[in-house]
Amino acid sequence: MIRSFRKFFEFAGRQSRNWYLGLFYEIIRCILEALQFAALLVVLDGLVRDNITAQTALLAFGIMLVSVIGTIIFWYLAHGKEGEGSYRMCEDKRIQIGNRMKYMPMGYFNSHSLGNLTSVSTATMSDLESMSFAIIVRTLVGVIHASIFSIAMCYFSWKISLIFLAGVILFMVINTMLLRCSKRLSPKRLEAQTEFMDAVLEYIQGMGVVRAFHMAKQSNTTLEKSIDETQKKNQLIERQRIPYIAAEQVVLRIASAAAAFCSIALFINGTLELTYCLIILVSAFMVYSQLESAGEMFFMLSMIDASIDRVEEINQSPQIDIDGKEQTPDRLDIEMQDVSFSYGDKKVIDHVSLTIPQGTTTAIVGPSGSGKTTLVNLIARFWDVDSGSVRIGGIDVKDYKLDSLMKNISMVFQNVYLFPDTIENNIKFGSPNATHEDVVKAAKAARCHDFISALPEGYQTVIGESGATISGGEKQRISIARAIMKDAPIIILDEATANVDPENEAELQRAIEALTRGKTIIMIAHRLKTVKNADQIIVIDHGKISQQGTHDELIKQAGIYADFVGMREKAIGWKIKANSLA
Numbered sequence: 376m377i378r379s380f381r382k383f384f385e386f387a388g389r390q391s392r393n394w395y396l397g398l399f400y401e402i403i404r405c406i407l408e409a410l411q412f413a414a415l416l417v418v419l420d421g422l423v424r425d426n427i428t429a430q431t432a433l434l435a436f437g438i439m440l441v442s443v444i445g446t447i448i449f450w451y452l453a454h455g456k457e458g459e460g461s462y463r464m465c466e467d468k469r470i471q472i473g474n475r476m477k478y479m480p481m482g483y484f485n486s487h488s489l490g491n492l493t494s495v496s497t498a499t500m501s502d503l504e505s506m507s508f509a510i511i512v513r514t515l516v517g518v519i520h521a522s523i524f525s526i527a528m529c530y531f532s533w534k535i536s537l538i539f540l541a542g543v544i545l546f547m548v549i550n551t552m553l554l555r556c557s558k559r560l561s562p563k564r565l566e567a568q569t570e571f572m573d574a575v576l577e578y579i580q581g582m583g584v585v586r587a588f589h590m591a592k593q594s595n596t597t598l599e600k601s602i603d604e605t606q607k608k609n610q611l612i613e614r615q616r617i618p619y620i621a622a623e624q625v626v627l628r629i630a631s632a633a634a635a636f637c638s639i640a641l642f643i644n645g646t647l648e649l650t651y652c653l654i655i656l657v658s659a660f661m662v663y664s665q666l667e668s669a670g671e672m673f674f675m676l677s678m679i680d681a682s683i684d685r686v687e688e689i690n691q692s693p694q695i696d697i698d699g700k701e702q703t704p705d706r707l708d709i710e711m712q713d714v715s716f717s718y719g720d721k722k723v724i725d726h727v728s729l730t731i732p733q734g735t736t737t738a739i740v741g742p743s744g745s746g747k748t749t750l751v752n753l754i755a756r757f758w759d760v761d762s763g764s765v766r767i768g769g770i771d772v773k774d775y776k777l778d779s780l781m782k783n784i785s786m787v788f789q790n791v792y793l794f795p796d797t798i799e800n801n802i803k804f805g806s807p808n809a810t811h812e813d814v815v816k817a818a819k820a821a822r823c824h825d826f827i828s829a830l831p832e833g834y835q836t837v838i839g840e841s842g843a844t845i846s847g848g849e850k851q852r853i854s855i856a857r858a859i860m861k862d863a864p865i866i867i868l869d870e871a872t873a874n875v876d877p878e879n880e881a882e883l884q885r886a887i888e889a890l891t892r893g894k895t896i897i898m899i900a901h902r903l904k905t906v907k908n909a910d911q912i913i914v915i916d917h918g919k920i921s922q923q924g925t926h927d928e929l930i931k932q933a934g935i936y937a938d939f940v941g942m943r944e945k946a947i948g949w950k951i952k953a954n955s956l957a
C-alpha cells in the first residue's frame with residue numbers, strides 16, 4: 376500500500392504539492408471533527424457529576440461550533456486542493472503523452488493498438504482525474520483517523536485502545552489480501568477497456584464498408600462480444616472483492632462491539648469512570664467511520680496503480696529525437712546508402728542506394744506493395760532504417776532534430792487528414808503565424824479559393840470529422856495549400872490522381888505545379904506525363920531498385936517500366952475512345 380502511495384505522489388510530479396496540502400487540510404478536518412467528542416465529554420461529565428451549568432453548556436456549544444465551522448472550512452480547502460491537483464496533474468500528463476507521441480517511432484503505432492492509446496488518454500486519465508485524489512486521501516485519512524482515535528482512547532483506558540488498534544490491524548491485514556487480489560484483476564479490467572475501445576473504433580471506422588456489404592449484424596458481434604467481455608470482467612472483480620469488504624466490515628463491527636462491551640465490563644468492576652464508559656459507548660461505532668468509508672476505496676488503489684503503469688508505459692516509450700541537433704545544411708541533396716528496412720520480420724526495403732540532387736524531380740514507380748511509400752517515409756524519418764543511412768545535405772537524418780528535419784520537408788499524402796477545425800486553421804497548420812492574406816494566397820495557388828469562398832462560412836467553415844463535409848479532390852487541394860503555406864524545399868508527394876474525377880484532376884495538377892515549382896520533388900507517380908517529365912525515374916520491385924534512369928533510357932529496356940508505360944498508354948487510349956464515343 377505504501378508503495379502505491381509513493382508511486383502515486385511521484386506520478387503527480389509538481390502537482391504533489393497540492394496533494395500534500397490537501398492531505399494536510401484533510402487531517403486538520405479530522406482533528407476538528409474529533410473535537411465533537413470533546414464537547415460530548417464536557418456535557419457527559421457535567422451530567423454524570425450533576426453539575427451542568429450554563430457555562431458548561433456554553434463551553435460545549437463553543438467547542439461544537441468550532442468543530443462544525445472548522446470542519447466545513449477545511450473540507451472546502453481540501454477539496455479545492457484535491458480538484459486543483461487532480462485536474463492539473465491530468466492536464467500535465469495529457470500534454471506529456473501528446474508530446475511523447477509526436478516523437479515516437481512510427482513502429483510504436485504498429486505494435487500498440489489505437490484503442491490502447493485512446494483509452495489511456497481518455498478513460499484511464501479520466502479515472503485518475505476524477506478518483507485518484509479522493510481515493511488516496513480518503514484511504515490515508517481513514518487509516519490515520521482510526522489510528523489516532525484508537526491511540527487517543529488510551530486516555531480513557533489502554534485496554535480499550537488496544538481493542539480498537541487490533542481492529543485497525545486486522546482490517547489492514549484483510550485489506551492487504553484484497554489489494555493482492557485486485558492487483559491481479561485491475562490490469563485485466565484495463566485490458567478489457569482497451570479491447571472495448573478498439574472494438575468501438577473499428578466499428579465506427581468500418582461503418583461504410585459494413586453498410587455497403589449489409590453486414591451490420593455480423594459486425595455488431597465483435598462490439599457486443601467486447602461489451603459482454605468488459606461487463607464480465609467488471610462483474611468478476613465485484614464478485615472477488617465483496618467477500619473481502621464484508622470481512623472488513625465484520626472485523627470493524629466486532630472490534631466496536633468488543634470495545635463497547637469491554638467498557639461496560641470495566642465500569643462494572645470499577646476500573647472505568649462512568650463518563651469515560653459513556654464516551655467510549657458513544658464513540659465505539661464512530662472511531663472507524665472514516666476507515667469504513669475508505670474501505671470500499673482501498674480496492675480502487677490497485678486500479679490507480681495499474682492506470683499509472685499504463686500512462687507511464689506510454690511516457691517511457693522510445694523517442695526518435697534523442698541525439699538530433701538543429702541543422703541548416705547548405706544544400707539539400709538526398710542520399711540513401713545501402714538502406715534496408717523491415718516491418719517486424721518482413722523485409723520491405725532491401726539494400727537501396729540512390730541520390731536525389733537538389734531541385735530535381737524523381738518519380739518512383741513500381742507494383743503495388745513493392746515498397747514505394749516505405750521508401751519515401753524513410754526519407755522523412757517516419758521510421759528509422761535497419762541498416763545503411765539516409766542523408767539530407769550530407770547529414771544523416773538521425774542527426775537532425777525532428778523539427779529541424781521536417782522544416783525542410785512537406786508531404787502530401789493520398790489519404791488526406793484534415794483536422795476538425797476551420798479550413799483556415801487547417802491550411803496554416805504548419806505555419807501558425809501566417810495571416811489570413813497568406814492563407815488566401817496559398818489557397819488560390821492550390822486552386823481551392825473558389826470552392827472555399829462558395830461555402831457559407833468561407834475560410835471559417837469547420838471541417839466535419841476527418842474532412843467528411845468536402846469531396847476527396849477538395850481535401851487534396853486543401854492539403855496542397857497547407858504544403859504551399861509551409862514552403863519547404865523538399866516535397867514528397869503521393870500522386871493522388873487515380874481516384875479523382877477529370878475536372879478535379881486538372882485542378883489538382885495545377886495545384887501540384889504551384890506547390891512543386893523550383894523544389895526538390897520525390898513523387899510516387901501514377902500519371903505517365905509526370906513520370907515522363909521527371910529528371911530520374913526509380914523503379915522499385917520487391918524492395919529493390921530494379922531500374923533507374925530517365926524515361927528515354929528506361930523505355931528502351933524490357934522490364935517493369937516499359938510494362939508500366941504500355942499499360943498507361945493503353946489506359947489513355949481507352950479514355951480517348953470513350954471520349955470519342957461520347
Ligand SMILES: Nc1ncnc2c1ncn2[C@@H]1O[C@H](COP(=O)(O)OP(=O)(O)OP(=O)(O)O)[C@@H](O)[C@H]1O
Nearest residue numbers: 485718721723741742743744745746747748749750
Ligand atoms: N505500417 C506497416 N506495417 C507493416 N507492414 C507494412 C506497413 N506499411 C506497409 N507495409 C507492408 O510493406 C509492404 C510495402 O508497402 P508500401 O506501402 O511501402 O508499398 P507501396 O509500393 O507504396 O504500395 P502501394 O502502391 O499499394 O501503395 C507491403 O507489403 C505492405 O503490406
